[in-house]
Amino acid sequence: MEKENAIEVAHVQKRFGDRVVVHDVSFAVRQGEVFGLLGPNGAGKTTTLKMITTLLRQDGGHITVNGFDTLTQPQMVRRQFGLTGQTATIDQDLTATENLVIFARLNGLSRSAARARAAELLASFDLTNAANQRLSEFSGGMRRRLDLAVSLIGAPSILFLDEPTTGLDPRTRAQMWATIRDLVQQGSTVVLTTQYLEEADQLADRIALIDHGRMVAVGTPSQLKQQIGGSRLSLEVPAASWTTPAQAVVQKVLSGPVMVEKRTVTADLGPDGLPAVNTILQQLQAAGVPLSNFAMQEPSLDDVFLRMTVGKN
Numbered sequence: 254m255e256k257e258n259a260i261e262v263a264h265v266q267k268r269f270g271d272r273v274v275v276h277d278v279s280f281a282v283r284q285g286e287v288f289g290l291l292g293p294n295g296a297g298k299t300t301t302l303k304m305i306t307t308l309l310r311q312d313g314g315h316i317t318v319n320g321f322d323t324l325t326q327p328q329m330v331r332r333q334f335g336l337t338g339q340t341a342t343i344d345q346d347l348t349a350t351e352n353l354v355i356f357a358r359l360n361g362l363s364r365s366a367a368r369a370r371a372a373e374l375l376a377s378f379d380l381t382n383a384a385n386q387r388l389s390e391f392s393g394g395m396r397r398r399l400d401l402a403v404s405l406i407g408a409p410s411i412l413f414l415d416e417p418t419t420g421l422d423p424r425t426r427a428q429m430w431a432t433i434r435d436l437v438q439q440g441s442t443v444v445l446t447t448q449y450l451e452e453a454d455q456l457a458d459r460i461a462l463i464d465h466g467r468m469v470a471v472g473t474p475s476q477l478k479q480q481i482g483g484s485r486l487s488l489e490v491p492a493a494s495w496t497t498p499a500q501a502v503v504q505k506v507l508s509g510p511v512m513v514e515k516r517t518v519t520a521d522l523g524p525d526g527l528p529a530v531n532t533i534l535q536q537l538q539a540a541g542v543p544l545s546n547f548a549m550q551e552p553s554l555d556d557v558f559l560r561m562t563v564g565k566n
C-alpha cells in the first residue's frame with residue numbers, strides 16, 4: 254500500500270514587503286525518508302522550513318504535515334515534529350540532565366518519567382558521562398547532540414534539522430550522520446537543510462534544490478546527477494600525437510562535445526552510458542590507439558549545485 258506523505262507543500266509563496274522570496278514551491282516528503290532542502294545562501298530554505306513548522310504563514314498555497322493544515326490546524330501540526338537549530342532555548346547554566354528534564358516536563362511527562370527519558374536520551378547520544386556537566390562547558394559537537402536529543406523528547410514522527418552539522422569537525426559530523434541514520438532506521442521522517450553537498454549526498458534519499466525562492470530540481474542524488482549529463486568519460490593516451498585519433502573515435506560515438514587537454518580526452522556520456530563506452534573501446538582498439546588511463550566519473554552533487562543554481566545576486 255502506498256504510504257501517506259508526511260509533508261505536502263503545494264504552490265507555496267512568501268513575500269517580505271514587496272519582495273517575493275519563495276515562488277510557487279511544491280514538493281512532498283514521504284514517510285520514513287530523509288528529504289534534503291539544498292540551495293545557496295538566501296535561496297529560501299529557512300523560510301520554507303519556517304512555513305512548514307508554522308513559525309511563518311505563507312501568502313499563497315497550502316502545506317500539510319501528517320495531513321494537518323499549517324494555517325488552520327497549527328497546534329496539531331506542531332505536535333507532529335521536533336525541531337533542532339534552536340540551541341538558544343537551552344539554558345547554558347544548567348546541566349545536560351536538567352535541560353532535558355525541563356523539556357520533558359514541558360512535554361507533559363511526570364517528574365520520574367522525565368528523568369528516565371533524559372537518561373535514555375543521554376545514553377543514546379553518548380552523553381551519559383556529561384550528564385551533570387553544565388552546557389557552558391560543552392563542546393560544539395556535544396551541544397549539537399544535546400540539541401538533537403532535546404528535539405526527540407516528545408518522540409516526534411518528523412524531525413526538522415536546520416543545518417545540523419554546521420561548524421562541526423569531520424569526526425563529529427560523521428557521528429551526527431550516524432545518529433541521524435539510526436533515527437531514520439527507527440522510522441522517523443527527517444527534513445534537513447544543509448549547505449554541505451556531501452551531507453545531502455550521504456543522508457538524503459531525495460533532495461529539493463532551491464535557488465532564488467524557486468525549485469530548480471527534485472530527485473534522488475543520482476537522478477539529479479543524471480539530469481546534468483550522466484557520467485563523464487576520460488581517456489588518457491601515452492603521447493600527445495594520439496589525442497587527435499582518440500578524439501575522432503569518441504566524437505564518432507558520442508553526440509556531445511569532446512574536450513582535449515594535454516594527453517586526456519574527456520566527454521559526457523549522456524544517456525548512451527555503458528554501451529557507448531564499449532563501442533569506444535572497441536573502436537580505439539580497431540584503430541590501434543593505445544590508452545595509458547581510462548576512467549568513468551559520476552558527476553558530484555557539487556557539479557549539480559554549480560550548474561543548476563545561480564546563488565546570491
Ligand SMILES: Nc1ncnc2c1ncn2[C@@H]1O[C@H](COP(=O)(O)OP(=O)(O)OP(=O)(O)O)[C@@H](O)[C@H]1O
Nearest residue numbers: 269270274292293294295296297298299300301448
Ligand atoms: N524576516 C524577513 N524579512 C525580510 N526578508 C527576509 C526575512 N527572512 C528572510 N528574508 C530574506 O529572504 C530570503 C531567503 O532567506 P532564507 O533565510 O530563507 O534563505 P536560506 O536559503 O535559508 O539561506 P541561508 O543558507 O543563508 O540560511 C533572503 O534574501 C533573506 O534576506
